[in-house]
Amino acid sequence: MKTPSISTFLFPLFLLLSSYSIAAQPFDYPTANLSTTWTNAASAPHSVSFTDGSTVRAILLRGSFGPRYACGFYCNGTCTSYLFAVFIVQTNSGSGIVQPAIGFPQVVWSANRNRPVKLNATLSLTNSGDLVLRDADGSQVWSTNTAGKSVSGMNITDSGNLVLFDSKNAIVWQSFDHPTDSLVPGQKLYELGQRLTSSVSSTNWSTGLYSLQVMNRGLFAYIEEDSRRVYYRYLINGTDRSAERSYVRFLNGSLSLFIHSSEPSNPDAVIPVPQASSAQYMKLMPDGNLKVWEWQAGWKVVADLFGVPRMA
Numbered sequence: 001m002k003t004p005s006i007s008t009f010l011f012p013l014f015l016l017l018s019s020y021s022i023a024a025q026p027f028d029y030p031t032a033n034l035s036t037t038w039t040n041a042a043s044a045p046h047s048v049s050f051t052d053g054s055t056v057r058a059i060l061l062r063g064s065f066g067p068r069y070a071c072g073f074y075c076n077g078t079c080t081s082y083l084f085a086v087f088i089v090q091t092n093s094g095s096g097i098v099q100p101a102i103g104f105p106q107v108v109w110s111a112n113r114n115r116p117v118k119l120n121a122t123l124s125l126t127n128s129g130d131l132v133l134r135d136a137d138g139s140q141v142w143s144t145n146t147a148g149k150s151v152s153g154m155n156i157t158d159s160g161n162l163v164l165f166d167s168k169n170a171i172v173w174q175s176f177d178h179p180t181d182s183l184v185p186g187q188k189l190y191e192l193g194q195r196l197t198s199s200v201s202s203t204n205w206s207t208g209l210y211s212l213q214v215m216n217r218g219l220f221a222y223i224e225e226d227s228r229r230v231y232y233r234y235l236i237n238g239t240d241r242s243a244e245r246s247y248v249r250f251l252n253g254s255l256s257l258f259i260h261s262s263e264p265s266n267p268d269a270v271i272p273v274p275q276a277s278s279a280q281y282m283k284l285m286p287d288g289n290l291k292v293w294e295w296q297a298g299w300k301v302v303a304d305l306f307g308v309p310r311m312a
Contacts, residue, residue: 027064027094027095027096028061028062028063028064028068028095029046029058029060029061029095030060030061030062030063030155030156030157031060031153031154031155032059032060032125032153032154032155033125033153034125034126034127034129034151034152034153035125035126035127036124036125037122037123037124037125038057038059038072038122038123038124039120039121039122040057040073040082040117040118040119040120040121040122040123041057041119041120042119044057044073046058046059046061046072046097048089048097048099050099050104050105051099051101052076052104053076053077053078053079054074054075054076054079054104054105055073055074055075055076055079056070056072056073056074056087056089056097056105057072057073057074058070058071058072058089058097059071059072059073059123060072060154060155060156060162061089061091061095061097061156062155062156062157062158063091063095063158064091064092064093064094064095065091065092065093066090066091066278066279067088067089067090067091067103067278067279067295068088068089068090068091068095069086069087069088069108069156069157069158069159069160069184070086070087070088070089070097070156071084071085071086071087071156071162072084072085072087073085073117073121073123074087074105074107074110076202076203077203080118081116081117081118082116082117082118082119082121083107083110083111083112083113083116083117083205084110084111084112084117084123084133084142085107085108085109085110085111086107086108086109086110086156086160086162086175087105087106087107087108088105088106088108088160088279088281088295089103089105090103102297102298102299103295103298103299104299106281106293106299107182108160108182108183108184108281108283109160109162109175109178109179109180109182110180110205111133111142112133112141112142113180113199113205113206113207114205114206114207115141115142116205117133117134117135117136117141118135118136119136120136121133121134121135121136121141122134125151125153125154126147128147128148129146129147129148129149129150129151129152129164129172130143130144130145130146130147130151131143131144131146131154131164131173132144144164144173146164146172146173149166149172149173150166150167150172151164151165151166151172151173152165152166152167153165159184159185159186159187160184160187161174161175161176161187162174162175163175176188177194178194179194179195179196180196180197181196181197181198181199181283181284182196182281182282182283182284183196183250183281183282184250184280184281184282185250185251185252185276185280185281186249186250186251187249187250188247188248188249188250189212189214189247189248189249190214190245190246190247191213191214191215191216191245191246191247192245194213194214195211195212195213196211196212196213196284197210197211197212197284198210198211198284198285198286198287198288199286200286201286202286208286209223209224209225209288210222210223210224210231210284210285210286210287210288211224211284212284212290214246214247214248214257214259215246216240216246216259217235217236217259218233218234218235218236218257218259219232219233219234219248219257220232220233220234221233221284221288221290221306223288231288232290232306234257234269234271236257236259236260236268236269238259238260238268239260240260241260241261241265242258242260242261242262242265244258244262246258246259246260247262249263249267250273250282251273252273252275252276253272253273253274253275253276254267254270254271254272254273255270255271255273255282255305256269256270256271257269257270257271271305272303273292273302273303273305274292274294274302274303276294277294277296278294278295278296279294279295280292280293280294280295280302281293282305288306289304289305289306289307290304290305290306291303291304291305292304292305
């Protein structure tokens with residue numbers, strides 16, 4: 001009888017390992033290369049409509065099975081206008097966006113809140129490394145202004161940061177540097193050049209009346225009327241012990257104030273936030289309240305950080 005060769009035994013093993021490798025491939029799509037264009041078309045892939053009237057058309061999505069960060073086109077209401085945004089969506093084990101009755105998309109950053117675009121608008125990561133949003137008529141609406149800055153790709157991170165990176169994976173541009181009305185866990189809000197600004201309403205995304213800023217004396221919320229006035233402040237006394245700009249950071253369990261210090265030192269003060277059991281984000285609401293939302297079989301407010309006015 002002929003003795004089986006070693007290849008006879010290895011070939012079935014190779015097939016088994018190959019099939020396992022294929023099955024283990026991720027279904028998410030978190031990265032894009034240069035010279036890529038996406039169109040806000042009803043037939044676009046990863047387009048999902050929800051019963052609250054919102055629609056997302058995901059361009060990048062990180063992770064699977066649960067609330068996950070994605071970026072793409074978003075609309076709510078009549079869907080005659082769209083944001084290019086980072087949003088949290090519910091996903092299945094194959095990274096497909098699902099439609100639970102109360103798991104509606106939650107926008108945590110947007111590029112064009114004051115100039116929404118229409119159907120057939122385009123987003124292009126150009127060969128020169130610029131990320132450009134154009135309306136359906138071809139007019140430029142927004143850009144990262146990163147052409148010629150050695151950008152080699154784009155990705156959405158596990159923490160919800162939209163990043164343009166170079167060949168060494170160094171960050172060239174990131175959405176965390178340009179907050180709108182929300183912070184996600186891990187994100188910082190710096191003094192000088194950054195603020196949160198509320199929207200007019202849940203369906204009118206234009207900048208509203210309320211803003212939140214870090215100063216070198218603490219955290220301040222303003223109402224932007226004819227005469228700007230403070231309606232909330234958290235003052236931190238003392239002298240600066242850090243060369244870094246003052247900032248607050250949304251951590252698991254707190255909004256931590258680093259006004260005169262910086263990490264890894266302890267914060268100068270903390271505003272308590274419930275420990276996260278799932279996805280969380282913090283939003284300056286259209287009514288001026290700063291609320292923390294968490295996924296708990298539905299999006300629920302778990303903290304209102306301005307619930308007790310602080311004007312010390």
